[in-house]
Structure formats: structure tokens, C-alpha cells
Amino acid sequence: MALELFDSKTQELRPFTPLTAGHVEMYVCGPTVQSAPHLGHLRSALVYDILRRWLIATNHTVTMVRNVTDIDDKVLVNAGSRDWIEFAREVELTFDEAYLALNILEPTHKPHATEHIADMIELTKKLIQLGHAYQATDGSANVFFDTTSWPEYGELTNQKLENMEGESDVTFGRKSPNDFALFKAHKSDEPETAAWETPWGKARPGWHIECSAMAKYFLGESFDIHGGGLDLRFPHHENELAQSRAAGDQFANFWTHNALVTINGNKMSKSLGNGVSVKDLEQAGSWGAIRYWLSSAQYRSNLDYSESSIRDAQAALDRITGFLKRTTNVKVIEIDYAKLPQAFTDAMNADLNVPGALAVLHDVVRAGNTAFDASDTEKLLDSVEQVKAMIHVLGLTFVYQEPVISEELQRQVEELLTKRQEAKLAKDFALADQIRAEIEDLGVTLKDMKDQTMWSFNG
RNA sequence: GGUGGAGUGGCUGAGCGGCCCAAAGCAACAGCCUGCAAAGCUGUCAACCCACGGGUUCAAAUCCCGUCUCCACCUCCA
Structure with missing residues (x-):
């Protein structure tokens, strides 16, 4: 039996076949570096790490992209009076430390949103050109995806536009409540560094366009697997899919979503x-x-x-x-x-x-x-x-992984073991137990075997 | 209102038509081993037949219908 994966777009188990035999390209939504990671973020990263390792074990080479969203409303807010770029890097580091500690392999590429603004602008221009996006009706630098122009909108999550709640008000120059931002106009209370020159004015990218642009940059118009947490299915992944497909790309062949970590349900x-x-x-x-x-x-x-x-x-x-x-x-x-x-x-x-x-x-x-x-x-x-x-x-x-055992410790333990053996032979069990306690205090666990005593260092 | 998902032993958690009188781990108990332990092994413990009520089938935890409860998403979230 070969690998079967649950494709959350078609909602069925499908035999997994890479687009290119023997090679798998996957894109996984990484964190928005707004605050330190919790168990949920780690689970997501771990799921795709195991998938990747399994693909490698079954004779595939794997290109894996996991992005870092380093520009976002919450990043700016949580940075407070600090330099938001410095803040974002600092938070990112806490993720990296956790990933490393959990033995999660480094992705092949780890792009930051702020490194791909030009790609996002290009993609947005294309969407406008194709009639799937528009600059805000209020004349601001906001740019929105036109959900009404894309009949397949909702295909990932099996929803119909008329059933969606959407923004309660049509604001910021939106034409329809379900339209989402590709670029957000610079706000006067936000740092100058958090805005880029675009054909529509000073603005920063919206969340969804990042992934579409970076996936395309690293993996091209189509790739094998798109992964992320279940809570990103809508709107984030729905919007990614709409943007990329509206721009003419095939995008992901399989959509996978990991379930969430809960606490008290x-x-x-x-x-x-x-x-x-x-x-x-x-x-x-x-x-x-x-x-x-x-x-x-x-x-x-x-x-x-x-x-x-x-x-x-x-x-x-x-x-x-x-x-x-x-x-x-x-x-x-x-x-x-x-x-x-x-x-x-x-x-x-x-x-x-x-x-x-x-x-x-x-x-x-x-x-x-x-x-x-x-x-x-x-x-x-x-x-x-x-x-x-x-x-x-x-x-x-x-x-x-074998802990490093110093020669000093080695000698010490062996000396004590000899003494304990002597005590045991002399049936002085009180002394033997006392020596065992001494050895255990060194962080060593003893295992008495038939004719020898094995020990291991806990460190 | 819409879209998905879940309810399995004391706990965690697989199984999703016959190999299930339901995996594995944790917890608990006993035996072996040991001077005593620890670790390990073996066995036991366990699911009033897998939320409840119907149904389909030669056969259902697994499929269908209904009911109850819970969770996620519907423009902040992995």
C-alpha cells in the first residue's frame, strides 16, 4: 500500500502521487511572529515534519517551504513602542529555538513576508489586470480581491458566498463584504518602516497574499502539498487558493490541515x-x-x-x-x-x-x-x-543520543561500583544501598544484571 | 443561519463492514528476576458489544436514519 493522504479540499483520502516522480514540494503556513509559540504551533510544525520525514524515508526528495509572517497588524501592535522588525525577529527566534529543541528539521526555505513585497505587488498587479482585484473605492491605497469575480470562491471550504457572514459593514473602500485585502494602506499611526511604495500608494501587504506570492516564488505555479492548521482553512487558505487560481496558477494538489491542540476541550x-x-x-x-x-x-x-x-x-x-x-x-x-x-x-x-x-x-x-x-x-x-x-x-x-560522560565521572562511578560489589559480596547491604544512593546522586541509574551492573548517565 | 469534525476501558488514544470477545501507552494488581530495589519480561485488570434509539446486512464500533452532547470555522489565530 502506498501513501494515502486526506485532501481537505476534496474531503477524501487520496493516493498520494507527486507531480514529479520522486520529488515532493510542500508549502506549510508558518507562524505570525507576534508572540511566543504555544503547543498548537508546535503541533502544526511537527505534523509536517513527520510527513516530510516519511516522504524522505520512502525515497522522495522534499522541498519544503515554511514561511514567517513578520509584518501584520498584531506584530505592529505587540511591538508597542519598540522597533517592530527587531521585535518580530526576537519572537521568531523563540519559535526557532522550540523547533530545534523538538528536533524539527529546518525547512528548505524559510522566507519572510517582508523579503517578498515585490512578488506580492506583482501578483496583485496581475489580479487587478485580470479583473479579480481592485483599488479601494475610497481612493486609498487599499487593494481588495473581488470575491464576486471569482465563481469558485468558497471551493476549499465548501461554502457559498451568500451564506458567509463577511464584514458587517462594507468599509475601507470594499465593494463587497467578503472582499479581502491584498494590500492595506499605510496608517498614520503606524511606523513609516511598516509601509512600502506600491503602484497604489504607501501600503503593506495583507496576510493572504504573502503565502500565494511566496509559494509561487519557491515552488512555481503548482506544487504537491499545502499544509497548515485547521483554523487557517478559512479565510486564510480559501483566500490563498482564490488569489492563486484567479492569477492562473494550479496551486496545491493536496490540502492538508492538522487538527488543533485543545485544553479542557x-x-x-x-x-x-x-x-x-x-x-x-x-x-x-x-x-x-x-x-x-x-x-x-x-x-x-x-x-x-x-x-x-x-x-x-x-x-x-x-x-x-x-x-x-x-x-x-x-x-x-x-x-x-x-x-x-x-x-x-x-x-x-x-x-x-x-x-x-x-x-x-x-x-x-x-x-x-x-x-x-x-x-x-x-x-x-x-x-x-x-x-x-x-x-x-x-x-x-x-x-x-549518548550524553557526554566525563572521564572523571566514569572513574568515580566505577570506583563506587567496585566498592558496592565488595559490600554486596560481604553481605553488607546497608553499605551497598548507601553506595547506590551515592551513585544515584551523581545522576546515574544502576541496573543490576545477572553477572554485572550496567549504569547510565541521566544527563 | 451555513460548513466541517467528534463522542471507544480509570486516563491518553488507534481501529472506520468480517482477522475486534477492540492496538499501543499510562495508571493499577500479581508472578518471574533481585540481598532489597530499579529496569525488564509474563499474566491480570479492564470498554454492561465502542453516546442513545431505530434500520440495512449472513456479518456493524465501523454503513443509513433520527436524537442528545461537544468542538472548530464563517475575514485576528498553527
């Missing part, structure tokens, strides 16, 4: 102010646990955050980590995706059923532990190879 969002931030999380568990938890529901299912969620994920992850730690002497020369269990592959191909894939991972870990206890080196090697291939696909690789 309600959407986690910046506007509701109920976001669980990266800072909150650092207390709750390791980054590995957070990544694991964010992977633990299929991407189209809501994922509800609770107090115990990260703790449970940590425990589940520790099983995998524990297996890899106790088998560090089993050398796997290189990751071989051919070793992936069929059940794992099937799960991933079924619209990225990561929870199903994790179930397979745990099955193999158990089999590996059994082989370990039975000293069945052949089966153990199989298991280790499979586990390592799977965690590469899932991006959980950092769980087994």
Missing part, C-alpha cells in the same frame, strides 16, 4: 490566552516527551492537553529510551529504512497514523527486551535496527 489559541507555552512545558517534561505527546494522536484528531499528558508521554518514551540505553553496545552501522516493520509502514501510509506506528514501535521494543533478557543476539539486533529506523522516521532520535 477548547481550542488553545493566542486570542483566548489559554496557550500552554514553551516555558510552561519545560517544567512538565523533556522535549522528547513533548514531541512524543504531540505525536500521540493522529494529526486530524484533536489533542487535548492535561496535567498528566506530558508525564504519561515521558513514561512511554522512557520505555523506548530504556531499551536503547541497555543496548548501546549493539552496533547499528547505519539507519536502514528497509528494516521498517510492515505494520509500521502500513500505519504511516494510512494518512500518517502515527499512534498506530507508535504501537508497532512499542511492540518491537518489547520483543527486543525479551531478546535481550534471553541473550538472543540475532533477534536483538533485528529489534534494535527496527527501532532505530522507526525513531528516525518519527524524529524521536534525540532520545538515545
Whole structure:
């Protein structure tokens, strides 16, 4: 079975075939850098990271674009009296740090909206020329997309114009309540630096035109997959689609939307102010646990955050980590995706059923532990190879990175272990336990085996 | 008003016509192992048949109809 993806435009599972065999181009809506990331942003980035890794594991090269919206109403507002550009970069950095910590691969391209103003102007000019956009009727530099000129408007979200609520008033020189801004005229209370010279006057781009312009710049008139959070489906993605198609481009072949992170059943969002931030999380568990938890529901299912969620994920992850730690002497020369269990592959191909894939991972870990206890080196090697291939696909690789152990610590622990062994042989268990406590205080976990004691550094 | 989605064990969460007397993880209990632990393994625990009521089918958690509850979106949001 080959990969099937749920296309949210056609609302069905479709076999995924790249437009160019062996190569996949994807565009993912990145954040508006208005405030620090919360779990919802991380989930979105993670979903597409796993999709990308899976495509790579199944012999595709992938070009991935994830934009940064660095000019926007909220960026200007939240910057307050500060330089908004500096503010936006600072927020962007907090996203980058979180992505890095979560082991999310760098996108191929990470364009900023402010770097592509000229492309947006070009696209807007074209839309005006084709009769799908117009300069504001009030003579300002506002430019709007003319939704009434595009009969397919609403095709992505299966809506009809007459059922949409739209702007309650026709304002800023709009012709119709559903028309949306391609460019917004400079406002006197906004910094001069937040406006660019355009054929229509000083203005800054609207949100939707950015993605259309940048997708075209990097991926051309058509590409394979467009991704983003479910809450961006409308209006953002609907508008992107309308702009690009009205300008004559095919645009995305597949539309994917990840479901949201909820808390107590309600959407986690910046506007509701109920976001669980990266800072909150650092207390709750390791980054590995957070990544694991964010992977633990299929991407189209809501994922509800609770107090115990990260703790449970940590425990589940520790099983995998524990297996890899106790088998560090089993050398796997290189990751071989051919070793992936069929059940794992099937799960991933079924619209990225990561929870199903994790179930397979745990099955193999158990089999590996059994082989370990039975000293069945052949089966153990199989298991280790499979586990390592799977965690590469899932991006959980950092769980087994060997911590750096200083020679000093090494010597210290071994010395104490010898003493403890002597105490045990002398049946002085009180002393043995005391030494164990001393060793554990060094951040080391002991595992007594049949004829030796293994230890690992927690750091 | 419109458009989508969801309701599965104590918790998280897969399954979406037969392999389901429902995966996996967490939590809980017991056994093995251990000087005792930890880790690991094994078993148990578990879903009054998968919100409720009808129906289709040889066969339904899975399809259809109705009801209830919840969530998201309808121009700020990943």
C-alpha cells in the first residue's frame, strides 16, 4: 500500500502521487511572529515534519517551504513602542529555538513576508489586470480581491458566498463584504518602516497574499502539498487558493490541515490566552516527551492537553529510551529504512497514523527486551535496527543520543561500583544501598544484571 | 443561519463492514528476576458489544436514519 493522504479540499483520502516522480514540494503556513509559540504551533510544525520525514524515508526528495509572517497588524501592535522588525525577529527566534529543541528539521526555505513585497505587488498587479482585484473605492491605497469575480470562491471550504457572514459593514473602500485585502494602506499611526511604495500608494501587504506570492516564488505555479492548521482553512487558505487560481496558477494538489491542540476541550489559541507555552512545558517534561505527546494522536484528531499528558508521554518514551540505553553496545552501522516493520509502514501510509506506528514501535521494543533478557543476539539486533529506523522516521532520535560522560565521572562511578560489589559480596547491604544512593546522586541509574551492573548517565 | 469534525476501558488514544470477545501507552494488581530495589519480561485488570434509539446486512464500533452532547470555522489565530 502506498501513501494515502486526506485532501481537505476534496474531503477524501487520496493516493498520494507527486507531480514529479520522486520529488515532493510542500508549502506549510508558518507562524505570525507576534508572540511566543504555544503547543498548537508546535503541533502544526511537527505534523509536517513527520510527513516530510516519511516522504524522505520512502525515497522522495522534499522541498519544503515554511514561511514567517513578520509584518501584520498584531506584530505592529505587540511591538508597542519598540522597533517592530527587531521585535518580530526576537519572537521568531523563540519559535526557532522550540523547533530545534523538538528536533524539527529546518525547512528548505524559510522566507519572510517582508523579503517578498515585490512578488506580492506583482501578483496583485496581475489580479487587478485580470479583473479579480481592485483599488479601494475610497481612493486609498487599499487593494481588495473581488470575491464576486471569482465563481469558485468558497471551493476549499465548501461554502457559498451568500451564506458567509463577511464584514458587517462594507468599509475601507470594499465593494463587497467578503472582499479581502491584498494590500492595506499605510496608517498614520503606524511606523513609516511598516509601509512600502506600491503602484497604489504607501501600503503593506495583507496576510493572504504573502503565502500565494511566496509559494509561487519557491515552488512555481503548482506544487504537491499545502499544509497548515485547521483554523487557517478559512479565510486564510480559501483566500490563498482564490488569489492563486484567479492569477492562473494550479496551486496545491493536496490540502492538508492538522487538527488543533485543545485544553479542557477548547481550542488553545493566542486570542483566548489559554496557550500552554514553551516555558510552561519545560517544567512538565523533556522535549522528547513533548514531541512524543504531540505525536500521540493522529494529526486530524484533536489533542487535548492535561496535567498528566506530558508525564504519561515521558513514561512511554522512557520505555523506548530504556531499551536503547541497555543496548548501546549493539552496533547499528547505519539507519536502514528497509528494516521498517510492515505494520509500521502500513500505519504511516494510512494518512500518517502515527499512534498506530507508535504501537508497532512499542511492540518491537518489547520483543527486543525479551531478546535481550534471553541473550538472543540475532533477534536483538533485528529489534534494535527496527527501532532505530522507526525513531528516525518519527524524529524521536534525540532520545538515545549518548550524553557526554566525563572521564572523571566514569572513574568515580566505577570506583563506587567496585566498592558496592565488595559490600554486596560481604553481605553488607546497608553499605551497598548507601553506595547506590551515592551513585544515584551523581545522576546515574544502576541496573543490576545477572553477572554485572550496567549504569547510565541521566544527563 | 451555513460548513466541517467528534463522542471507544480509570486516563491518553488507534481501529472506520468480517482477522475486534477492540492496538499501543499510562495508571493499577500479581508472578518471574533481585540481598532489597530499579529496569525488564509474563499474566491480570479492564470498554454492561465502542453516546442513545431505530434500520440495512449472513456479518456493524465501523454503513443509513433520527436524537442528545461537544468542538472548530464563517475575514485576528498553527
